[in-house]
Amino acid sequence: xxxxxxxxxxxxxxxxxxxxxxxxxxxxxxxxxxxxxxxxxxxxxxxxxxxxxxxxxxxxxxxxxxxxxxxxxxxxxxxxxxxxxxxxxxxxxxxxxxxxxxxxxxxxxxxxxxxxxxxxxxxxxxxxxxxxxxxxxxxxxxxxxxxxxxxxxxxxxxxxxxxxxxxxxxxxxxxxxxxxxxxxxxxxxxxxxxxxxxxxxxxxxxxxxxxxxxxxxxxxxxxxxxxxxxxxxxxxxxxxxxxxxxxxxxxxxxxxxxxxxxxxxxxxxxxxxxxxxxxxxxxxxxxxxxxxxxxxxxxxxxxxxxxxxxxxxxxxxxxxxxxxxxxxxxxxxxxxxxxxxxxxxxxxxxxxxxxxxxxxxxxxxxxxxxxxxxxxxxxxxxxxxxxxxxxxxxxxxxxxxxxxxxxxxxxxxxxxxxxxxxxxxxxxxxxxxxxxxxxxxxxxxxxxxxxxxxxxxxxxxxxxxxxxxx
Amino acid sequence: xxxxxxxxxxxxxxxxxxxxxxxxxxxxxxxxxxxxxxxxxxxxxxxxxxxxxxxxxxxxxxxxxxxxxxxxxxxxxxxxxxxxxxxxxxxxxxxxxxxxxxxxxxxxxxxxxxxxxxxxxxxxxxxxxxxxxxxxxxxxxxxxxxxxxxxxxxxxxxxxxxxxxxxxxxxxxxxxxxxxxxxxxxxxxxxxxxxxxxxxxxxxxxxxxxxxxxxxxxxxxxxxxxxxxxxxxxxxxxxxxxxxxxxxxxxxxxxxxxxxxxxxxxxxxxxxxxxxxx
Numbered sequence: 001x002x003x004x005x006x007x008x009x010x011x012x013x014x015x016x017x018x019x020x021x022x023x024x025x026x027x028x029x030x031x032x033x034x035x036x037x038x039x040x041x042x043x044x045x046x047x048x049x050x051x052x053x054x055x056x057x058x059x060x061x062x063x064x065x066x067x068x069x070x071x072x073x074x075x076x077x078x079x080x081x082x083x084x085x086x087x088x089x090x091x092x093x094x095x096x097x098x099x100x101x102x103x104x105x106x107x108x109x110x111x112x113x114x115x116x117x118x119x120x121x122x123x124x125x126x127x128x129x130x131x132x133x134x135x136x137x138x139x140x141x142x143x144x145x146x147x148x149x150x151x152x153x154x155x156x157x158x159x160x161x162x163x164x165x166x167x168x169x170x171x172x173x174x175x176x177x178x179x180x181x182x183x184x185x186x187x188x189x190x191x192x193x194x195x196x197x198x199x200x201x202x203x204x205x206x207x208x209x210x211x212x213x214x215x216x217x218x219x220x221x222x223x224x225x226x227x228x229x230x231x232x233x234x235x236x237x238x239x240x241x242x243x244x245x246x247x248x249x250x251x252x253x254x255x256x257x258x259x260x261x262x263x264x265x266x267x268x269x270x271x272x273x274x275x276x277x278x279x280x281x282x283x284x285x286x287x288x289x290x291x292x293x294x295x296x297x298x299x300x301x302x303x304x305x306x307x308x309x310x311x312x313x314x315x316x317x318x319x320x321x322x323x324x325x326x327x328x329x330x331x332x333x334x335x336x337x338x339x340x341x342x343x344x345x346x347x348x349x350x351x352x353x354x355x356x357x358x359x360x361x362x363x364x365x366x367x368x369x370x371x372x373x374x375x376x377x378x379x380x381x382x383x384x385x386x387x388x389x390x391x392x393x394x395x396x397x398x399x400x401x402x403x404x405x406x407x408x409x410x411x412x413x414x415x416x417x418x419x420x421x422x423x424x425x426x427x428x429x430x431x432x433x434x435x436x437x438x439x440x441x442x443x444x445x446x447x448x449x450x451x452x453x454x455x456x457x458x459x460x461x462x463x464x465x466x467x468x469x470x
Numbered sequence: 471x472x473x474x475x476x477x478x479x480x481x482x483x484x485x486x487x488x489x490x491x492x493x494x495x496x497x498x499x500x501x502x503x504x505x506x507x508x509x510x511x512x513x514x515x516x517x518x519x520x521x522x523x524x525x526x527x528x529x530x531x532x533x534x535x536x537x538x539x540x541x542x543x544x545x546x547x548x549x550x551x552x553x554x555x556x557x558x559x560x561x562x563x564x565x566x567x568x569x570x571x572x573x574x575x576x577x578x579x580x581x582x583x584x585x586x587x588x589x590x591x592x593x594x595x596x597x598x599x600x601x602x603x604x605x606x607x608x609x610x611x612x613x614x615x616x617x618x619x620x621x622x623x624x625x626x627x628x629x630x631x632x633x634x635x636x637x638x639x640x641x642x643x644x645x646x647x648x649x650x651x652x653x654x655x656x657x658x659x660x661x662x663x664x665x666x667x668x669x670x671x672x673x674x675x676x677x678x679x680x681x682x683x684x685x686x687x688x689x690x691x692x693x694x695x696x697x698x699x700x701x702x703x704x705x706x707x708x709x710x711x712x713x714x715x716x717x718x719x720x721x722x723x724x725x726x727x728x729x730x731x732x733x734x735x736x737x738x739x740x741x742x743x744x745x746x747x748x
Contacts, residue, residue: 177689179508179515179555216557218689222494243691247703254696254703254722256729263692271686272512277740280514280540281686282733356725403690405708 012114013042024306024337027191027274031095031120036076039124043071045109046116053106054118059453062086064103064118071125077133080125084139088163088205089156089452091130091198094123096189097449098327130201138209142169147466150175150233152219152406155183156448157239157439159202160455161462162211168463172210173233175217180270183241184440185448187270188262190300192307196269220409225435235434235462238413238421239455242440243403247396248292252350257284257358261297261397268304286393289313290361292347293397294324299331301395302339313339314389318346318366318379342389344368344379350394360390400445413437420444428458433470436462471552475529481609485535485579486545487521493528495558501586502564502680502712505530506688508555509547514540517685519711520559521582530556533582533611539737546745560688561711564678566590570652573645574600574620575638575666577658581612583680584657589619591655597621601641603662607632639665651675656715660724667715677715681706684729698722 015031016038017023023030034042046068054064067082083090099105099119107115147170151158154176162172180186182199207213219225225236245260247253259267264283267273273283289305291298294317302313315334317324320343324331335341342363349362365385368377402419413432414422421430421437428436438454440446476489495505504519522531536545547553564587572591576584581602592598600619603626604610610625610632617623624641625633634641639662645651646669654677656666663679670677683695683706695706700717704710 177557178687179557216555217494218557218560221559221689222498243687243689245691245693247693247696249703254698254726256726260693263686263694266686266692271514275512276733277737279512280543280737282730282737284729355728356722405689 010041010045012045012117013038013120015117015120020336020338023192024303025309027307029195030192030333033127034120034124036128039121039128040072040074042117042121043068046072047108049108053108054103054116057102057104057106058086059102059449060086060456062103062122067125068116068118068121071121076125076128080129083122083125086456087452088160089202090122091126092156092185092194092202093449093452094119094121094126095194096447098447100328102449130198139167141167141209144171145169145466147171147234148173148232149462149466150219150228150236152225152236152238153177153183153240153439153441154181154203154213155239155241155439155451156185157451157455157458158183158237159206160452161237161239161436161438161459162206163209164456164459165462166206166209166211170463170466173212173214174206175219175223176213176215177218177240178270179215181213181215183239187266188297188300190265190269190304191274192303193300218405220406225406225410225413225432229434234466235436237428237455237458237462238406238430238435238437238441239439239451240403240406240441242400242420242445244401244419245396246399246401248347248398250347250349252352252358253396255350255352255358256356257286257392258350258394258396259284261291261293261301261395262400264301264395265297265304268308274304274308283308284393286310286391287312288391289393289395290347290389290391291315291395291397293317293399294319294326294341295397295399296326296330298395298397299326299334299339301397303334303337305393305395306337306339310393314342314391315339316342316345316347316361316363316389318344319376320344320368323376346379346381348386351388358392358394360388361394362386362388400440402441402444418444426457427461428454429461434465471554472556473552474547474549476531477547477549480533480611481604484609485533485611486541487531487533487582488544488547489524489529489531490553490556491528492530492556492558495556496523496528496530497525499523499530499559500563501566501590502583503559503561504688504711505532505556505558505560506685507532507544507553509540509543509553511554513543513554515555515557515686515688516540516544517560517682517688517707519561519583519680519682521585523586530558533579535579537738538734539741542738542741542745557688561707562709564590564712566594568595569676570596571650572596572598572653572655573642573651574598575642575654575656575658575662576600576602576616577638577662578604578609579611580658580662580680581616584655585612585615585619587655587657588616592620599624599645601626601638601645603627603638603641603658605629637665638662639669642666643669646670646673646675653678654715655679660720660727663715663718664720667718667720671716678712679715679718680711681713681718681723682711683723683726697726
């Protein structure tokens with residue numbers, strides 16, 4: 001132990017990354033990953049706290065000191081198995097979790113210096129095992145219970161539920177509306193942040209365990225939830241995400257060259273339109289691009305536009321830097337790649353040419369006033385500050401709402417006034433017997449790991465139901 | 471995979487019919503709904519309103535005009551070949567109601583979409599007149615089917631090569647002048663639907679149109695298919711595809727349909743060159 005304490009004085013091992021100038025024009029992953037030496041050096045920094053704050057900060061309670069300790073001994077496979085006990089998607093979470101407010105945010109080393117790079121280590125373990133072992137060891141499955149579970153949506157929460165329940169001996173079928181499984185991991189998060197072969201591998205892993213994945217299956221259209229019960233399913237988990245794009249409702253919004261972030265990113269990621277015309281789906285290539293909004297999705301859209309060859313990309317946001325909802329690391333990466341932040345700027349109108357194509361945005365300068373109901377200082381327009389930003393592409397990334405396609409087909413599953421499904425916070429039970437829900441369709445747009453946490457709780461509750469009853 | 475079991479060429483090979491095995495969709499689909507098709511791994515998702523379904527056989531039928539690379543790829547599929555993906559049934563079904571005298575106006579491949587709706591309207595007791603049109607006799611499709619699906623039929627060609635010489639709107643105007651028309655359903659090219667809506671607006675005849683905006687997911691997730699109806703932004707995929715023709719901003723729809731015109735032309739030309747070289 002004393003050795004480790006002294007080791008903690010060494011600096012956090014920096015994650016090697018592609019050079020910003022180079023990566024701003026390609027779709028390869030930005031961080032290139034630790035080597036074994038780097039990972040072990042970083043693992044040595046962990047103090048192995050008796051009461052680890054990191055575990056408390058993790059929504060799925062991964063045994064973080066445990067896997068790091070195994071890693072220091074060079075047993076990467078053992079380390080990843082320790083993570084798997086709580087988290088089936090370490091390669092994904094190591095990349096996209098907001099560690100700075102979760103595990104790493106609670107790391108004792110962070111009080112005086114930099115916290116242990118838990119995300120980087122998690123990613124290393126998952127990648128190393130995926131790349132170096134021929135046959136992935138499958139977790140042991142319980143004997144078949146004869147019970148059938150339908151999982152609607154193959155995003156992070158649906159995949160978690162499927163993985164948890166298949167090993168408990170239940171029969172699991174995932175229904176996915178798109179032609180490819182993975183949900184937001186496939187259509188939303190860009191290749192340069194989360195390579196799609198990692199998502200495919202995670203889905204494939206579940207299929208090897210016996211999970212059936214039905215793509216092109218829009219539940220609520222091709223089959224209703226009651227029909228699923230009639231077909232012999234004993235329980236249904238709904239994890240369909242918050243798939244309804246929000247627009248600004250400004251004049252000129254239907255001009256050509258204005259896309260929701262959902263559309264822009266789906267074209268780029270799911271349809272791989274960045275390879276057009278090698279693939280058949282086109283995507284508008286903007287010369288001067290404006291992205292409205294300042295969350296992680298806005299950063300993804302801005303960085304995608306840059307990679308597609310834009311001359312300028314601007315984030316337009318009505319509040320100040322302090323209120324930007326994106327992770328600091330994402331903002332940092334975006335700025336390194338040359339994306340400009342037009343803060344305290346509020347768009348008021350889209351401007352189009354005679355063919356209906358976007359040519360610019362009319363904006364107002366803002367200043368911060370009194371705090372509003374969200375606790376953030378309310379932006380107030382500066383009189384007479386109208387100005388124009390020329391642009392030929394605008395991506396609207398101001399959040400998403402609840403898609404009513406499934407809920408409107410299922411009257412006895414109650415929703416709140418915003419259309420999100422009402423579900424028990426502790427176990428995910430909805431108002432409809434035999435149906436659970438979790439992830440963004442319950443909470444509104446949140447993170448991958450929170451959706452996985454909700455999936456885990458629901459899976460436990462579904463297992464209880466299948467074993468003991470409602 | 472979704473195999474093609476019947477393939478027909480219509481209108482001198484510019485319009486293709488595919489009957490495709492998709493039992494789950496066939497069982498659920500109702501007139502007016504659409505599917506999204508993708509022929510291969512790197513293909514585009516193309517929305518097409520179903521021309522027919524056969525729940526017993528487990529098939530859906532689509533009829534489409536070859537207008538770009540993706541529809542050209544569809545055309546090149548033979549009987550026994552498969553679409554990689556079909557998603558559906560999507561969109562709202564037509565609200566079929568007995569109202570009295572109904573006129574169904576169809577142009578181009580819109581006639582295919584109009585067919586099951588016409589049949590449905592007649593079946594529940596409406597007196598259905600259909601007016602179908604094309605630029606030229608060679609481009610006219612489904613004449614016999616439409617005749618069977620309706621009580622009476624008027625055929626028009628723009629150039630007078632067959633049937634009545636003139637536009638479908640001319641024939642509709644005559645019908646409106648001659649007697650009571652309680653409802654109009656118009657499906658076809660945007661300018662045709664716009665002209666029909668303009669004609670029926672004055673006499674306040676309820677007019678249903680089926681729109682074909684560009685889509686990606688078809689489930690209300692992306693907003694690509696947004697249309698302005700009655701001054702409100704709606705989504706073609708989940709709020710439609712059918713709307714009150716008097717409320718639709720057709721000019722905006724027409725404009726938005728040209729969003730990718732340049733890319734589409736380039737892609738199609740390259741595909742044709744490649745194909746001819748083989």
